[in-house]
Amino acid sequence: MRLSDLLPGAIGIVKEFTDLEMSVKLMEMGCLPGEEVTVSRIAPLGDPIAITVSGYQLSLRKFEASTIILQ
């Protein structure tokens, strides 16, 4: 399952990334394997999404979320 498949309010745990370049940026922002992520909300037009990770909110596009594989 990918992060982009989660519905608002759903919780997942990051397992791995499918894109190295993106993963470096995401990990710097505290979105690492083993970390719990919650989808907080989806932008009014359906993209991007806002997730809660490491105690704060991070916004990323659906495409970027699809590179994050959940456990």
Add this chain to the structure above:
Amino acid sequence: MKADIRVALVGNPNTGKSTLFNTLTGLNQKIGNFPGVTVDKKTGYCQLQDGRVAEIIDLPGTYSLYPKSQDESIVFSVLADKSNPHTPDLVVVILDATNLKRNLLLYTQVADLKIPVIIALNMMDLAKKSGLIIDVDLFSKKLGVPVVCISARKSDGIDKLKAAISFANKIALQQESIDVSSIAPALIGQISHEFKLDNQYYALQLAHQHETIKFISPAESDRIEEIEQKFSFHSQKAQATETIARYNFINDLLYDTVKVPATAQEETLSNKIDKVLTHKVFGFIIFFGILLFMFQSIFSWSAYPMELIADLFVWIQSTLHQLLPAGPLTGLLVDGVIGGLSGVMVFIPQIAILFAFISVLEDTGYMSRVTFMMDKLMRKVGLNGKSVVPLIGGFACAVPSIMSTRTIENWKDRMITIMVTPLVTCSARLPIYILLIALVVPNRNVWWIINLQGLALTGMYVFSLVSAVLVAFVFKLILKGRERGYFIMEIPVYRMPRWKNVAFSMYERSKTFVLRAGKVIIAVSVILWVLASYGPGNTFEQIEKKYQQLQYTQHLKPDEISKAIKSEKLENSYAGVLGHVIEPVIKPLGFDWKIGIALITSFAAREVFVGTMATIYSVEGSAEKLGSVQQKMKAATNPDTGQPVFSLAVAFSLMMFYAFAMQCASTVAVVYRETKNWRWPAIQFAYMTVLAYTASFVAYHLLK
């Protein structure tokens, strides 16, 4: 001022770094440039308790030492360049206590560079409120650095921080966070050996960043590249390994020192606000409501102070006319310089209010919600959610906005944003619009509270946004993209605006506007006054002689004659000749030669338009009948038809011209500086001029 110790402030964005900087330095700060790059360098001075003076450098907010933008790349350069005389003696790392995990990543990187560090733990009050218990002593002991709890907003703990700065060690005593050498042992070993480095993390950073940093020579950079090849070093993989190792260290540290409340957290206030403000329907309605309110306020709140300033200038002009002997010098000073200045100074209230709104929107965190809501829409037209910030900032001034496009990582998105930002109605256009709208749009309310003039102004602003979006779409089709775009962005929690910062930004921006515009306007006013007061050859004498003939003196009253002389002199002056030269080109747009003069003088800066109008009509008008520019322009009639010069069609045609024309030398310069290629400002200038002429032509002929 001579500094005894140099301190750099480092931290993530939204951690209160700027607030702390303002608190430490007060108004005692200056904005300069880092050598070689166009990143703002904010420095200030702070008096320590022991009598020493600390120079504080505010470095751009960043999440890590691996830069994602030009602004961020300066952080590593300042901290690492040992040969630079500005290298800090001490780094204060600001950590947001409510968000320690992510904040600590940057700390561990900075600490590994082995510069003496102090941690300022900000927002401790908020952390306590949310139930976080931080064992500060243990935290400090485990890291081996002094930790000072502060609340930058409430100015709590500032004295303790100052004391910590004055007692700071000259050598770095912090604990190792991770085993840096294990990331790439052979590579780090060889770079350290060849470049005689004693710091392994510095060696590793050189390997990552040698292509972009300025303080190593090309030969050294090439050598590092060779070493990388030799050990098949993969920058991204190494970075990933390092980041994971650092977070392991951070997790262990936080496990021992921070207690998170066990009970499930109730929904935060910020989330509740977001349910409304980023709602599918209400989100956009509220956004446009805020914009409408902003422009209505600019009009209504500034009316009274503007009147005061206008009256003040009229009073100064009439007093000076009485006090000083009549003559060309008095004319130059009173009609030229003061007349020109007054035309622009009356707009200070509006500019201040506009900047106040923009800084409140940024400060509260609302701007990042707008970015979040607009990203998909913006992407459709070739922009990026992050383009919203420069576009809205463009309402104030295109120059800092174009500089702020650096946060957009994607090249194509950034170029398109730069190309369309100058279309957004900036504060220099505001005086022109306000003047022209006040001339032709009646000042009354429709429905309940909607003022017609305010509505017309809002219309101009919306129009500018729509045209920016359309032009962006055209560029999207033309430009070829090179890399993929990102939208990985922190959404900060809502905060009350820091009114001190808002006031500071109002003051700072208005001052910049007055100084920048003031200089140009005085210079242009003087030149213009000379051009308008003297003519080629003996034309002026001939005009005087002509009106002494009986046919005039018998049929006209003395003041009618003097008025006729003045208009004819203006028309035959150097400025008048110049205006007449371009008249054939601008006639299809409904402009006469006087407007032509203003178009020429405002070529390098739009705000000069109003000042020019003021000067031209002061030269023509009589000294006894002083009034505001607006009154004079309203009274102006076309000598051929007897109709007012500033009809609805002419006023809107002029506004269209100023909406599109690239009449701003500073923007041209900043676009060149940001793109490093003359092609971009040239294309921009060309397309905007064509649009300006076309839009103006269409507006004039539709409304005529």
